[in-house]
Amino acid sequence: MSEHSPSTGTPVLEFMDVVKSYGSGTTETRALTSVDLRVAPGEFIAVMGPSGCGKSTLLHLAGGLEPVTAGRVLVNGRDVSEMSPADLATLRRREVGYIFQRLNLIPSLTAVENVMLPLELDGTGRKEARERATAALQGVGLSHHLDRYPTEFSGGQQQRIAIARSLVAQRSLLLADEPTGSLDTVNSDEVIELLAGLPAKFGTAIILVTHEPRFASWADRVIFLRDGHVVDESR
Amino acid sequence: MAVREGLLAVLSGGPRHGYQIKTDFEQATGGVWRLNVGQVYTTLDRLERDGMVTLDDSGESKVYSLTENGEQELARWWEAAPLDEAPPRDELMLKVLTALDRGRDHALRVIEAHRTVLTSLLQQRRRRMREEGPLTDSLATQIVNDALMLRAESDLRWLDQCEARLQATS
Structure with a gap:
């Protein structure tokens, strides 16, 4: 049974007439033009399109990794372009998580230590961080061998660890850029099914x-x- | 449409009366292939004429049985691989080809519209599968769902390919 469902309150993410260009003058390239988008809390959005259509740029702007050229990007009602670098770092630590095709786990840290990392960076004590990381790993179906290193897990399991790491700080928005690109079909399906269950x-x-x-x-x-x-958009 | 062979396959499980043949066929095809009674009896009449089934109408209802010829026909059908590729004459392809004849931009609009509809169809099927799920679906229904999902995916990939070709020629 769903504990959460998409709500109509303050959008977790809002794009208002967003434009993103690279270069200037004759070399200017438009990556995004007049994009409007509202994402409700607990909503699952997929973005599709051919290579170079602006999909990854959209994610970068949503997470405050790049500034917009024009328009506004609001995360939980706050304008990302008005945030200081420190505020942006806090936003990414507490509110917006990323999952990439490359797993980006730190190889010298164990599974549970990888997941503890964002909590410890945010000042959470080691004991509490470990408890929360263990719970997050259990939430993505991993409850054994948590003190092993990433390379000792399969690709699918490593992506689960990465998902647990992005969830552990109870972030409200998760940005996933082709997260199954390095996985086989079975593991890909499992990871997407896991992701699809997170909003609820x-x-x-x-x-x-x-x-x-x-x-x-x-x-x-x-x-x-x-x-x-x-x-276009389909539901 | 292979209804004829489908009825032979149902009868390979033993003699049945007409309505039972209809319901067994529908159950075997996961509930997605409904037959009307008239179609069933017309097909059975033809199968009887061709010596594939026999009819026993001595009791209260007509009971059909598979003949040896019918068994052989069914075995041939199951084993015959469709090596000769059928002409690609599905409706989606016809729409894109005729749209292309009206011009590139029109073709791109048709492609876009169908991509949205097919994606929406995939989402609806996925939702239904998530809500009802493999716990309640019969194996036949699950297999049918898989086929419908994969065919929609295949059509979507083809539309992407059409779009890429059109973009490359602009």
């Missing part, structure tokens, strides 16, 4: 960038991007 379980909103219609089919809404424009 934790109230986390998810934006998943994918080329795969099969994965996008899990989403509440699918946004189609072409040449930096949102051209």
Whole structure:
């Protein structure tokens, strides 16, 4: 039974007429043009489109990794472009999590230590961080061998560890950029099913960038991007 | 449409009367292939004429049985691989081809519209599968769902390919 469902309150993410360009003058390239998007808490959005259509740029702007050229990006009602570098770092530590195709786990830390990391960086004590990390790992179906190093786990299990790390700080928004790109079919399906269950379980909103219609089919809404424009949407 | 062979397959499980053949066929096909009674009896009449089934109408209801010829026909059908590729004449392809004849932009709009509809169809099927799930679905229904999902995915990939080709020629 769902504990959470997409709500109509303050959007967890809002794009208002967002433009993103690279370069200037004759070399200017538009990556996103007039993008409007509202993501409700606990909503699962998939973003699809050909390479170079602006999918990854959209995620970068959502997480405050890059500034917008024009327009506004609001995360939980706060304008990202008005945040200081320190505020942005806090935003990424506490509110917005990332999952990439590359796993980005720290090889010299064990599974549980990888998951503890964002908590410890945020000042949580080691004992509490370990308890919360263990619970997060259990939440993604990993309850054994948590003191082993990432390379001792399969690709699918490593991606689960990465998901646990992105969830442990109870972030409200998870940005996933082709998270199954390095996994085989079975592991890919398991990871997407796991992701699809997170909104109901934790109230986390998810934006998943994918080329795969099969994965996008899990989403509440699918946004189609072409040449930096949102051209259509399916529910 | 292979209804004829489907009815032979149902009868390979033993003699049945017409309505039972209909319901067994529908159950075997996961509930997605409904037959009307008239279609069943018309097909059975033809199968009887061709010596594939026999009819016993001595009791209260007509009971059909598979003949040896019918057994052989069914075995041939199961084993015959569709090596000769059928002409690609599905409706989606026809729409894209005729749209292309009206111009590139029109074709791109048709592709986009169908991509949205097919994706929405995939989402709806996924939701239904999540809500009802493999716990309640029969194996036949699960297999049918898999086929419908994969075919929609295949159509979506083809539409992406069409779009890429159109973009490359612009």
